[in-house]
Amino acid sequence: MENLRSAMKTDVPHDDITGIDTAKTPLSVLLASVNPNDPPTPTHTMAIALGSNLGDRFANIETALRLIEHPRNLLVGIDDAAAVSVVNTSFMYETAPMYVTDQPRFANCACLIETNMEPRSLLKLLKSIETTVGRVPSIQNGPRAVDLDILLYDSEIIDSRAEDQRQTLDNLANELVVPHPCIAEREFVLRPLADMIPEFVHPVHMKTIRTLLGEVLRQPNDEFPMLKVTPFADYLKLHQLPGICPVPSMGKYWSMRCSNDRPTKVRMMGTLNATPDSFSDGSVNNTLSAALSYAVTSVRQNADIIDIGGYSTRPGAAFVSSKEECQRVVPIMQAIRSHEDQDVRSSLISIDTFRWEVAEAAVQAGANCINDVHSFTGPEYPLTQASAEHLLKMREMAHKLAVPVILMHSRGDAGSNKDYSQYKGGAQEGVRVELGEKVEAVVRGKGGVRRWFVIVDPGIGFSKTVEANCALLREASSITANTRGNPLAGYPQLIGTSRKSFLGAILERPDVDGTYRGRKTQPKEREWATATSVACAVQQGASVVRVHDVQHMRDVVAAASAIWSY
Numbered sequence: 083m084e085n086l087r088s089a090m091k092t093d094v095p096h097d098d099i100t101g102i103d104t105a106k107t108p109l110s111v112l113l114a115s116v117n118p119n120d121p122p123t124p125t126h127t128m129a130i131a132l133g134s135n136l137g138d139r140f141a142n143i144e145t146a147l148r149l150i151e152h153p154r155n156l157l158v159g160i161d162d163a164a165a166v167s168v169v170n171t172s173f174m175y176e177t178a179p180m181y182v183t184d185q186p187r188f189a190n191c192a193c194l195i196e197t198n199m200e201p202r203s204l205l206k207l208l209k210s211i212e213t214t215v216g217r218v219p220s221i222q223n224g225p226r227a228v229d230l231d232i233l234l235y236d237s238e239i240i241d242s243r244a245e246d247q248r249q250t251l252d253n254l255a256n257e258l259v260v261p262h263p264c265i266a267e268r269e270f271v272l273r274p275l276a277d278m279i280p281e282f283v284h285p286v287h288m289k290t291i292r293t294l295l296g297e298v299l300r301q302p303n304d305e306f307p308m309l310k311v312t313p314f315a316d317y318l319k320l321h322q323l324p325g326i327c328p329v330p331s332m333g334k335y336w337s338m339r340c341s342n343d344r345p346t347k348v349r350m351m352g353t354l355n356a357t358p359d360s361f362s363d364g365s366v367n368n369t370l371s372a373a374l375s376y377a378v379t380s381v382r383q384n385a386d387i388i389d390i391g392g393y394s395t396r397p398g399a400a401f402v403s404s405k406e407e408c409q410r411v412v413p414i415m416q417a418i419r420s421h422e423d424q425d426v427r428s429s430l431i432s433i434d435t436f437r438w439e440v441a442e443a444a445v446q447a448g449a450n451c452i453n454d455v456h457s458f459t460g461p462e463y464p465l466t467q468a469s470a471e472h473l474l475k476m477r478e479m480a481h482k483l484a485v486p487v488i489l490m491h492s493r494g495d496a497g498s499n500k501d502y503s504q505y506k507g508g509a510q511e512g513v514r515v516e517l518g519e520k521v522e523a524v525v526r527g528k529g530g531v532r533r534w535f536v537i538v539d540p541g542i543g544f545s546k547t548v549e550a551n552c553a554l555l556r557e558a559s560s561i562t563a564n565t566r567g568n569p570l571a572g573y574p575q576l577i578g579t580s581r582k583s584f585l586g587a588i589l590e591r592p593d594v595d596g597t598y599r600g601r602k603t604q605p606k607e608r609e610w611a612t613a614t615s616v617a618c619a620v621q622q623g624a625s626v627v628r629v630h631d632v633q634h635m636r637d638v639v640a641a642a643s644a645i646w647s648y
C-alpha cells in the first residue's frame with residue numbers, strides 16, 4: 083500500500099520531505115550543499131485538518147501551526163525527544179459551515195507533519211493547542227476558534243473504540259479514529275488534502291484523494307462555494323502567546339473561485355517607486371510628500387494594494403545599500419500608516435525588495451506583503467551557493483513573519499551579457515520549471531512558507547525576449563493550470579506589464595505594409611499599450627495586475643472583467 087511519504091512525491095519528484103534533491107536541478111543541489119544539517123527524518127507522516135470560524139480565523143490557524151511546531155511548550159512531561167515538523171501546507175479556503183449551517187463561515191486548510199510522536203500523544207497535543215488558541219466547549223459541530231483533526235497517520239487504520247461501538251459516530255469523545263471518519267464527505271478537507279497528496283490512497287476507502295474529491299464534487303450542492311483565499315498580515319495588530327513568535331492579525335484577504343481558479347475580483351496593485359532612478363516615474367516620487375500623494379491618490383482611485391520599492395530593477399540601475407533602501411521605504415510606510423484618512427491608513431501595502439532585512443523592516447513598519455522579483459534567490463544568475471543561502475534566509479524571514487509573498491520569475495538582475503533566448507520547451511515551460519522549483523523550495527520542508535501565502539508572477543519583461551513576453555502573456559493561465567506535475571498549479575497569479583520596454587519595442591515596430599514606421603516612446607507614453615496587456619491578463623485569469631496609472635487601468639480591469647464575466 084502506498085504510504086503518505088511516497089504520496090508526497092507523486093506530483094513533483096522529491097527524495098525527501100524537505101523538498102530538496104532527487105531531480106538534481108541546480109537549485110536543489112545548491113540547497114543541499116548549504117543546508118546539510120537537516121535533522122534525521124522522524125518516522126511518521128501525519129495529515130492534520132485545521133478549521134476556524136471565530137475571531138481572527140487565519141491568525142488562529144497560524145497560531146495553532148506554530149504551537150504544533152513547538153510541542154514541548156504545551157505538554158508537560160512529554161518525551162524530551164518529541165519532534166514535530168510541519169513539512170507541507172495546502173492552500174487556505176473559506177467554506178460554508180457544514181452540518182450546523184447557522185454559524186459564520188470557516189477558514190479551512192490542512193498540513194502534513196513529520197513526527198516521532200505516537201497518535202495518542204499527538205491527539206493530546208492537538209486538544210491542548212485548541213484550548214490555548216481559545217476554543218471553548220460548544221455544541222457539536224458548532225463555532226470554534228480552532229479545530230484540529232487528525233486525518234491520516236501514515237497508512238495506519240486506528241480505532242480505539244470497543245468493537246460494538248463502531249457503528250455510529252456518536253461515541254467519539256476521547257477516542258481516536260484514524261483515518262478521520264468524515265474525510266470522504268468533506269470538500270473542506272479533501273480539497274486541502276488534494277493540494278498536497280492527490281494520489282494518496284485512502285487506506286479504508288481504497289481510493290485516491292483526487293477520486294474522493296471528484297465524488298464529493300459530483301453531488302448537488304447549493305451552498306456558498308468554497309473559495310481559495312490569500313490572507314494579509316497586519317503587523318500593527320499582533321497576537322502574542324508565550325513561547326512562539328507574535329502572529330499578525332489577518333483580517334483582510336483576497337479570494338479565488340475553486341471551480342475555475344479565477345479571482346472573485348481582479349485586484350489592482352499601484353506601483354510606487356521610491357527611487358531617484360526609477361524607469362517609469364523618474365524622481366517624481368522621490369520625496370516623502372510626493373510618495374504619500376501617489377499613495378493617497380491610488381487608494382482613492384481604488385487600488386487594492388500599493389507596492390513600494392526603494393531599489394530599481396531597471397537595467398543598469400545604480401547599486402543601493404540595504405540601509406539606503408530601508409531609508410527610502412520605511413518612512414513612506416510610516417507616513418501611510420499614520421495618515422489622517424482611515425482608508426489610506428488601512429490600505430494594503432507591499433514591499434518590493436529581494437533583501438530579507440529590508441522586507442522585515444518594512445513589514446514591522448506596516449507593509450502587509452513582500453514582493454520579490456528574484457523569488458528569494460537574490461540577484462545572481464546563474465544560481466550560486468550564495469543564491470541558495472539567500473533563499474534560506476528569505477524563507478526563514480517569511481516563515482517567521484507569516485506574510486504573503488509574491489514570487490516572480492527572473493534570471494537574476496537585469497545585467498548585460500545575459501542570454502534570454504534559451505527556455506527549454508518554450509517560455510511557459512521554462513517559467514513553470516524555473517519558478518516552480520523555487521516555489522517548491524520555499525513552500526516544502528520544515529520551516530517552509532505556508533502555501534496560502536504564495537502568489538506567483540511569470541515576470542513579464544524580466545529575462546525574456548519580446549516574443550517570449552507576448553507568448554507568456556497570451557497563455558498566462560497555463561502557468562498555473564491544474565495539470566498533473568505542474569508545480570505552480572492553483573497558485574494565484576500576479577501579472578505586471580505596465581509601461582514595460584517590451585511594449586516600447588512593439589510600438590517601435592513598423593506595421594506590416596510599412597505605412598506606419600513605428601515610434602520611440604517614453605514609459606508614460608505606453609499607457610494604451612499597457613491597457614491592452616492588462617485586458618489580456620484579466621482574460622487569462624490573473625488575480626492581480628500591477629499598474630502605474632490606477633485610475634485608467636481601473637476602467638480597463640472593470641471592462642475586461644465584465645467581458646470575461648467575472
Ligand SMILES: Nc1ncnc2c1ncn2[C@@H]1O[C@H](COP(=O)(O)OP(=O)(O)OP(=O)(O)O)[C@@H](O)[C@H]1O
Nearest residue numbers: 222223229230231232254255256257258259260262
Ligand atoms: N482523528 C481524530 N481527530 C481528532 N479527534 C478525534 C479523532 N478521532 C476521534 N476523535 C475524538 O473526537 C472528539 C471530538 O472532537 P471535536 O470536538 O474536535 O469534534 P468536532 O470538531 O466537533 O468534529 P469533527 O472531529 O468531526 O470535526 C475528541 O474527543 C477526540 O477524542
Ligand SMILES: Nc1nc2c(c(=O)[nH]1)N=C(CO)CN2
Nearest residue numbers: 133177178179180188223270
Ligand atoms: N465548512 C466547515 N464546516 C464545518 C467544519 C469546518 O471546519 N468547516 N467543522 C465542523 C466540525 O468540526 C463542522 N462544520
